[in-house]
Each structure stands twice: as structure tokens, then as C-alpha cells.
Amino acid sequence: MTEYQCIRYALDRPGVLTVLPGAQSIREIEKLLAYENQPEETLDYSIVGSFAPPQASGKCVYCNHCKPCPMGIDIGLVNKYYDLAKAGDKLAVEHYKTLEKNAADCIQCGHCDSRCPFSVRQSERMQEIRAFMI
Ligand code: SF4
Ligand code: SF4
Known part of the structure; x- marks a missing residue:
């Protein structure tokens, strides 16, 4: 790299x-x-997906290689805030709520799923994030 x-x-x-x-x-x-x-x-830096260990598959690394999202969601940032929030970071939840577009705007088009070099099922994850960040 x-x-x-x-x-x-x-x-x-x-x-x-x-x-x-x-x-x-x-x-x-x-x-x-x-x-x-x-x-x-x-x-x-999505090239790291080509030499990542198998256990890294399916984990979002926030690289945003899956952009553009037709709804304008910053997919990497939404995922980063989600992971931080799950780890107990209350500030991450606050930051998430200030985003212009978030997981609630996802229309499940699947574009990100097809573009992710880490095989993240991002459209499913967006539903998970939406449910968590209420
Ligand atoms: S879903 Fe994949 S391409 Fe998109 S930010 Fe996460 S790791 Fe990168
Ligand atoms: S599935 Fe959701 S997050 Fe992914 S590109 Fe489509 S609208 Fe954006």
C-alpha cells in the first residue's frame, strides 16, 4: 500500500x-x-481486502470502497459509529444522529453488497444499525 x-x-x-x-x-x-x-x-485502501485473512471476511473496515450509495449515506462512517456505539461510546451515538443521511435512509438496493471487497452484507447491516441506533 x-x-x-x-x-x-x-x-x-x-x-x-x-x-x-x-x-x-x-x-x-x-x-x-x-x-x-x-x-x-x-x-x-480496499486492496487490503485481497490479502486480509479469512476471518476478516464480512467485517466492515470503513474503507468506503462500496460508495457511491444512491441515498448519499457515508457507509464507512455509519459503520464506524455503530461499532463504537456497540462498544459503549455514547458520543458515537450522538455523532451518528447528526449525520445528514444514516441507516434509516437505506433503500436496500444492494449496490454496496456487490462492491465490498470484504464481503460485508452491508444492506443487512444497515437494517441492524437502524434498529440499534434508535
Ligand atoms: S461495506 Fe465493505 S466497502 Fe463498504 S465501507 Fe465497509 S468494508 Fe468498505
Ligand atoms: S443498500 Fe443501502 S447503504 Fe447500500 S448502497 Fe444501497 S441504499 Fe446505500
């Missing part, structure tokens, strides 16, 4: 607010800072 994919992956983990990549020169620091200007395609 590229350094940009690694940074995005780390930032997507629940509870991670920042990352501190190592650098050996000004040039490397400048390259890392260019993370902020990278397009979404460059940050897409």
Missing part, C-alpha cells in the same frame, strides 16, 4: 484522531503533507 492509503486506513480506525508518520527528510515530510490534497481514489 502507499503511504497515503496507510494514513487513511489508520485514520479510519475507531478512536484514531491523528497519525504521526515517520520521515527522514524535508522531501518526505512534504510528500506526506500532500495527503491533504489527494483525491479519494488515491486514498482508497
Whole structure:
């Protein structure tokens, strides 16, 4: 994976607010800072799905490779808040409730299911999230 994919992956983990990549020169620091200007395609780390262990199958890693959702749901973020909420993070529930679109907007189209490299049955999970986050 590229350094940009690694940074995005780390930032997507629940509870991670920042990352501190190592650098050996000004040039490397400048390259890392260019993370902020990278397009979404460059940050897409869904390739990890091709070398993830079998036990990782079916688990959402919030990569958003399944986007676009026709309803505009930020699928990765909704799942991250859900996992945090299940772990007891009450703030995650509050954040979830401020989202413009959430699991309640899912129309079960299945587009995300067909796009997920981790074989997550996301349309089913959206129903689960909807029931939990009331
Ligand atoms: S459902 Fe799959 S593609 Fe979508 S965010 Fe989760 S792991 Fe990534
Ligand atoms: S199944 Fe739901 S979350 Fe997935 S793409 Fe369709 S509307 Fe979006």
C-alpha cells in the first residue's frame, strides 16, 4: 500500500484522531503533507481486502470502497459509529444522529453488497444499525 492509503486506513480506525508518520527528510515530510490534497481514489485502501485473512471476511473496515450509495449515506462512517456505539461510546451515538443521511435512509438496493471487497452484507447491516441506533 502507499503511504497515503496507510494514513487513511489508520485514520479510519475507531478512536484514531491523528497519525504521526515517520520521515527522514524535508522531501518526505512534504510528500506526506500532500495527503491533504489527494483525491479519494488515491486514498482508497480496499486492496487490503485481497490479502486480509479469512476471518476478516464480512467485517466492515470503513474503507468506503462500496460508495457511491444512491441515498448519499457515508457507509464507512455509519459503520464506524455503530461499532463504537456497540462498544459503549455514547458520543458515537450522538455523532451518528447528526449525520445528514444514516441507516434509516437505506433503500436496500444492494449496490454496496456487490462492491465490498470484504464481503460485508452491508444492506443487512444497515437494517441492524437502524434498529440499534434508535
Ligand atoms: S461495506 Fe465493505 S466497502 Fe463498504 S465501507 Fe465497509 S468494508 Fe468498505
Ligand atoms: S443498500 Fe443501502 S447503504 Fe447500500 S448502497 Fe444501497 S441504499 Fe446505500
